[in-house]
Structures are given as structure tokens and as C-alpha cells.
Amino acid sequence: METVIKQKIKQVKKGDHSAFEDVVSFYQNKVYQICFRMIGNKHEAEDLAQEAFIRAFVNIQSFDSKKKFSTWLYRIATNVTIDRIRKKKPDYYLDAEVKGTEGLDMYSQLSSDQPLPEEELESLEMQTYIQNEIMALPPKYRSVIALRYLDELSLLEISEILDIPVGTVKTRIHRGREALKKRLRSV
DSSP states (O other), X not given: OHHHHHHHHHHHHTTOTTHHHHHHHHHXXXXXXXXXXXXXXXXXXXXXXXXXXXXXXXXXXXXXXTSOHHHHHHHHHHHHHHHHHHHOOOSXXXXXXXXXXXXXXXXXXXXXXXXXXXXXXXXHXXXXXXXHHHHTSOHHHHHHHIIIIISOOOHHXXXXXXXXXXXXXXXXXXXXXXXXXXXXXXX
């Protein structure tokens, strides 16, 4: 499939912009997953994936055809997402106490139109819990953990996507796992 993608990229570089549609179709789910696993919000992940494809299209001339396109594209998606995480500052914290009340936090202010179904699968709860714990990791650990264990990329691919040495990837994975272990001790 990589040869087909390379052919499409050549067509795009020659001015056939419609060939990029096929590239987007092929990679859209994977790019979305990368963004979602790092940002944790479906709508933001969709926006970030779209932004990653726009950046890839605009900068397609800088892509080195000798390298793997997916690695280049995933690096763009990761960088776009990391940029958004850095710019994002929470306006409020749900666990912050509401002024003038004793013991009430913002969670109690959220509407509960639909109660959580009691029969929700335990595995889904666990996945959500683990995803939240991954989201709580610092971005440099969160990105390598997501790329390694959720997207199942190799150390070399992660190194190329993040533009850091393989040794640094290994270190961040190790430290990220250790931080995650500490967070998951209660499970």
C-alpha cells in the first residue's frame, strides 16, 4: 500500500490535488486516533486531524519521497496536537470547590440528563480510567505511551515522528510507564 501512497504523493506534487483525497481517506482514521489519544476530546481530535492534513498538503513539497509518508504525516499530527496541548489552559477545574458552599465542587453543577447505565461493561470503564490516567501524564510521556502502546508503532517510527533519538524514546517510554504504574496502583 505504501507504493500506492507514494504514487499518489507524486501526483499531488505534480499538481493533481485530487490525488490527496485518496491519501486522506487512507490515513484519516489513524491520524484521528493519534490526535484523540493525545488530546482526549473527539471534536478537538477531529479538528487537529484536519489541521494535520492541511499542513501536510500545504507542505507536501518538503516531503522526502525516500522516507515513509506515514511517519511524516504522524509527526505532523503529533506536533499539531502537542502545540494545542501547550496552548490549552483550563478555565476552571471540576474538582475545585464552589465559592460560598461547603464541600460542593463543579462536578455537582453538571447536569445529569442521562444517568450512566448501570450495565456498562467493566472493561469499558477500565479503558476510560486508563485513558484518563494517560491523559494526566506530561505531554512528552503521553505522546510516546500513546504512539507505542495504543498505536503500536515501533521505537524507530516514534523516533522519526517526534524527531528525537531512539534512546530518548526508550527513556520516555520507561519513565512514562513508571509514572503510569504509580497512577494505576489503586486498580
